Each structure stands twice: as structure tokens, then as C-alpha cells.
Amino acid sequence: MILLEGITKKYVDPKSKTQETVALRGIDLQIKQGEIFGMIGHSGAGKSTLLRMINLLERPTTGKVIINDVDLTSLSHKELQDKRRKIGMIFQHFNLLSSATVEQNIAFPLKLKKHSMDEINRKVEELVKLVGLEDHRTKYPSQLSGGQKQRVGIARALAADPDILLCDEATSALDPQTTNSILQLLLEINRTLGITIVLITHEMQVIRSICDRVAVINSGEIVELGNVVDVFLHP
Numbered sequence: 095m096i097l098l099e100g101i102t103k104k105y106v107d108p109k110s111k112t113q114e115t116v117a118l119r120g121i122d123l124q125i126k127q128g129e130i131f132g133m134i135g136h137s138g139a140g141k142s143t144l145l146r147m148i149n150l151l152e153r154p155t156t157g158k159v160i161i162n163d164v165d166l167t168s169l170s171h172k173e174l175q176d177k178r179r180k181i182g183m184i185f186q187h188f189n190l191l192s193s194a195t196v197e198q199n200i201a202f203p204l205k206l207k208k209h210s211m212d213e214i215n216r217k218v219e220e221l222v223k224l225v226g227l228e229d230h231r232t233k234y235p236s237q238l239s240g241g242q243k244q245r246v247g248i249a250r251a252l253a254a255d256p257d258i259l260l261c262d263e264a265t266s267a268l269d270p271q272t273t274n275s276i277l278q279l280l281l282e283i284n285r286t287l288g289i290t291i292v293l294i295t296h297e298m299q300v301i302r303s304i305c306d307r308v309a310v311i312n313s314g315e316i317v318e319l320g321n322v323v324d325v326f327l328h329p
């Protein structure tokens with residue numbers, strides 16, 4: 095379970111040093127093991143900052159981030175690195191290594207962790223199949239479509255067998271049909287592997303098609319929270 099308690103985040107403007115942007119104003123949120131949790135809101139609402147709290151890519155100004163009973167804000171750098179491996183992340187612009195093949199991109203997180211070559215090859219093969227890139231394993235990102243690039247991103251994020259997958263506008267750069275196929279893949283990963291998925295989006299369709307629960311974020315606050323049907327589909 096992911097527990098965010100009393101999270102605030104202030105960014106200080108690097109030039110004036112006194113001017114502050116308050117990105118999050120007192121967020122309390124529980125995300126359950128195994129659910130697909132969506133956060134929706136306008137640009138600048140604080141979604142990206144909130145998502146990055148979960149793996150402490152951004153540190154809260156105040157508040158706690160508790161995952162499976164461990165307060166991440168209290169950990170040493172090394173302990174945090176360890177916990178972070180169990181939290182995968184995918185991005186709007188994929189963030190792939192352009193000079194590495196599909197297989198090498200997927201293997202990258204495994205190579206950082208001193209697995210044997212046999213283990214790495216076995217894991218990469220399993221992931222290539224899971225995301226349906228069997229015919230593209232030796233291609234470079236520039237030779238792939240957007241949807242295929244995101245499949246590589248997903249496979250790489252799953253390489254370390256994470257418990258949680260964070261998705262930062264993962265389908266925003268894709269056309270509607272490709273968006274749909276990526277959402278179906280995320281749903282399959284959630285249902286078959288039991289990985290908790292937290293996603294942010296500005297597109298209602300993404301929330302409607304795969305999320306179990308949703309939070310509406312506005313000006314750094316949660317203004318609505320509940321099951322997708324209750325929040326959006328009932329009059």
C-alpha cells in the first residue's frame with residue numbers, strides 16, 4: 095500500500111530565491127495494493143510532482159511517503175535506491191537510450207544489478223514476449239513507432255520485477271488507437287502480474303478505460319476522489 099500523508103511541495107524560484115511556487119498543498123492519499131489509480135487534472139495542477147513523490151524523484155517539503163509500512167523520507171540514500179528498484183516508471187517521451195537496441199534498453203536496469211548473462215537473457219526474452227516485440231528485438235528506438243517505443247519503456251520498467259508502476263502521461267504522445275493498445279497492455283500487466291499502477295493524465299478517456307479509482311487534482315489539492323464510476327459516470 096502507498097500512503098501519502100500531509101504532503102506539501104514548494105519550489106523555490108532559482109533566480110529570485112524568494113519567490114515560491116506551491117505545487118502541492120496538503121495531500122493525504124491511500125493507494126491500494128493491486129489497483130490502477132489515476133490522477134487527472136489540468137497542466138500545472140501538480141500531477142507530475144505528486145507522482146514523483148511516490149519514488150521520491152521529488153522530495154516533499156513536508157509530509158511522509160509510506161510504502162508497505164516503510165517511510166521513504168526517513169531512509170538513507172542507499173536504502174532508498176534499493177526501494178526505488180521496486181518502483182518502475184514510464185514516461186510520455188519514453189526516455190529510451192537511442193544508441194541501444196530494444197533488447198539492450200530492456201536489459202539496462204538488469205546490468206546495473208550484477209545479474210548473470212544467462213539470467214539477463216532469460217528475463218529480456220520473457221519481457222520482449224510480454225510486450226509483443228519479438229520481431230523488433232535488435233532495432234534501435236529511431237526504427238520504432240511511438241507505441242513500440244512505449245512497449246520498450248514498459249518492458250524496461252518491469253525488468254526489476256517492481257511492485258508499483260508509475261506512468262507519467264504514458265499515452266499522451268500517442269494516437270488514439272495506439273493509446274488504446276498501450277492501455278490494454280497496462281491493464282493486462284496489472285491483472286496478471288498484480289502490479290499496482292499509478293498513472294497521471296489529462297485525458298478522461300485514459301481514466302475511463304482502465305482506472306479503478308481516480309483523484310482529480312486542482313491547484314495542488316485533491317478536489318475529488320473515488321471509484322471512476324462514482325466520480326465520472328454517474329450524473
Ligand code: ADP
Pocket residue numbers: 105106115116117135136137138139140141142143144
Ligand atoms: P502537472 O503535472 O499537473 O502539469 P506539475 O506537477 O508539473 O503539474 O507542476 C505543478 C506546479 O509546480 C506548476 O506550477 C509548475 O510550474 C511547478 N513546478 C513543477 N516542477 C517545478 C520545478 N522543478 N521548479 C519550479 N516549479 C516547478
Ligand code: ADP
Pocket residue numbers: 142186
Ligand atoms: P512534461 O509535461 O513532459 O512532464 P513538464 O514541463 O511538466 O514536462 O516538466 C518538465 C521538467 O521541468 C520536470 O522535471 C519538471 O519538474 C520541470 N519543471 C516544470 N515546471 C517547471 C518550472 N516552472 N520551473 C522549473 N522547472 C519546471
